[in-house]
Amino acid sequence: QVQLVESGGGVVQPGGSLRLSCAASGFTFSSYGMHWVRQAPGKGLEWVTFIRNHGKDKYYAGSVKGRFTISRDNSKKTLYLQMSSLRAEDAAVYYCVKDNSVWAFDIWGQGTMVTVSS
């Protein structure tokens, strides 16, 4: 079945770095753009970043631009999010999400929690 499984979350100090991974299965990963969407505890959803299917074009929310980097390895069917200079406000559940080709988020992973605390 179509599935996205995130990993790599954890506790990191302010200013630190963390890399999230997302393993895809059940669909042709290389054919679809992919997003990261986050949700702070008790808060709403926030779009973070998008990468096109070929990996050459990447887009970021203003709140993370210059600090986060999205990438993908189509041969491994894996999406990544490299996060650096982490701030308290980056603490959230990070979801790996498939784009359905008409700008909607159709398949979501279970999420991985990132905690930023000293």
Added chain:
Amino acid sequence: QSALTQPPSASGSPGQSVTISCTGTSSDIGGYNYVSWYQQHPGKAPKLMIYEVSQRPSGVPDRFSGSKSGNTASLTVSGLQAEDEADYYCSSYAGSTNWVFGGGTKLTVL
């Protein structure tokens, strides 16, 4: 990019209909037919319920419907059922390969 505006709460009795609004601007909802809606139960990942304003993915009951007028989109849930109680989020493509979400609406089935 500012978040879309949703009412914090909505409610209805079983069998009734409820409509949740989502207000944006001409730069997002008003400018594109790429409005989508998501259902999120506590502790779970969101689930796509509506895309392209009014399209339902396979498996989503036809009790769920979407529409748009100007800068405001709406999600209507007809024939409310207990399992519809959840948080609902709207989202819109906002141009320049950016997306924006609403703040969420907690739907209570009385």
